[in-house]
Amino acid sequence: MASENKSWVTAADVARLAGVSRSAVSRTFTPGASVSEPTRKKVMAAASELGYQVNIIARTMITGNSNFVGIITAGFDNPFRSKLLAPLVHHLALQGFIPLLMNADDPQQLAPSLRQLLSYHVTGVILTSGAPPLSLAEEYLSKKIPVTLINRHADLPGADRICSDxxxxxxxxxxxxxxxxxxxxxxxxxxxxxxxxxxxxxxxxxxxxxxxxxxxxxxxxxxxxxxxxxxxxxxxxxxxxxxxxxxxxxxxxxxxxxxxxxxxxxxxxxxxxxxxxxxxxxxxxxxQDTDQLALLAVHSLLERLKNFSQPSQQKTVPVQLIRRHSA
Structure with missing residues (x-):
């Protein structure tokens, strides 16, 4: 069992309770890794009993990969951007990604925000309308990190654009x-x-x-x-x-x-x-169809992860007129 003076349950704790090696625990929680079904069941039962959660930061440092996706936006008080963030987070979660939200309102925070996202080894970046200069996108692309732009325009190799019509x-x-x-x-x-x-x-x-x-x-x-x-x-x-x-x-x-x-x-x-x-x-x-904008943005990242060098794409999302009393 986990020691009472530790605040986090570790993979080693799970391994001891399950009676398996530390590497078997790691393979169990690594998608696509090889592990026998009996071992997997023992590891999952021990993890459930202990309340174990994978240390994603540690895994990132070891493998150099993560499931973090950076979302860079500006104007958190803007109702449309708030409306867009909810489906973005939802569709990222459906694909197993964890969003890291960065506020680009303060120009002095752009460089620190860039470094912070890079330190998490983000697997992709989404820039929304009203976000900071496109030089930020170029920084990520230079490191082969896929970038999707929502309601923005740029002819940048490796960057895809999703725009309302x-x-x-x-x-x-x-x-x-x-x-x-x-x-x-x-x-x-x-x-x-x-x-x-x-x-x-x-x-x-x-x-x-x-x-x-x-x-x-x-x-x-x-x-x-x-x-x-x-x-x-x-x-x-x-x-x-x-x-x-x-x-x-x-x-x-x-x-x-x-x-x-x-x-x-x-x-x-x-x-x-x-x-x-x-x-x-x-x-x-x-x-604007924010759910479709978000869905296409996430799918564009997935496609770019499979083939970073493919030509940049632009996808246009239809809009519709909503009649009320002002006109």
Whole structure:
């Protein structure tokens, strides 16, 4: 039995109770390793009695491999990224991976975060929208660590891209406004250099050449309020607003409600975060399929692990229009 003065049960404890060698315990808990069925049963019974858990860190140090996958994101307070994290963790777990979540909000923490993930010998990395510069992806790829980008763009050998169909979403919004007889339109987006914002605006502008645009430092609620105020000061005749994120849309919608002259303006967002369906907003929006984004991201990592040198792939996930009361 394990010594009472130890806080963790070791493989040696399991080996003693099961009456087998330490290497037999290791093989039992190593997928694909050779171990006889009687030995496996004795080891599993002893492990269950002792409450033994594999020391993954120790195994990583010995084998040089791990089942850790790094998830690098920024803006933990962003509802869409929170909505995306849950299915990412779920699909990683289904494949036997353990996620290591890194917050890239603080630029001074980028280098320490990089070193920390590398110290765990991560088997792959997922970078989400709003995450840090792509130079981070290059660091991992240089070490033959597969990288998947979600809602980001980069032509990097060894990196795969999973993106929502921004052009489809913008087309759905344009068609909705046209069906409603609205022609004096505007777009509110994050920084114009943002990949998703840029795609959504370009596709919307192609459908609605007369539309005007205003870009903000970020995609948050207050930015949406401020953008609506500034835009309508210059274009008070707008009939519809297409916002690149739901948070921008909710900020803009609250501004309109505070100013009766603009209360008839229709507003459409993008993401379909949980708050979009709240009674206070009932926001019409473009829904991103976060479960499918996560599933394809994990599958891309698996494919890349089998063949790191295969050509980079881009997979596009369809979106859909969710009609509520704001448009």
């Amino acid at each position: 921004n052009a489809q979403g913008a087309g759905l919004v344009s068609a909705l406004f046209s069906q409603q007889g609205l022609h004096r339109l505007a777009f509110i987006g994050e920084d114009a250099a943002n990949f998703s914002t840029s795609q959504r605006w370009q596709a919307f502008h192609q459908c609605q050449p007369q539309a005007v645009a205003l870009f903000c430092p970020n995609g948050g609620y207050q930015a949406g309020w401020d953008a609506a105020e500034k835009l309508l000061a210059d274009y008070p005749d707008r009939q519809g607003l297409f916002c690149a994120t739901d948070m921008l849309a909710m900020g803009a919608l609250d501004y309109l409600r505070q100013h009766p002259a603009f209360s008839a303006i229709k507003v459409v967002g993008f993401d379909d975060i949980p708050q979009a369906s709240f009674a206070a907003y009932q926001l019409t929006t473009i829904q």
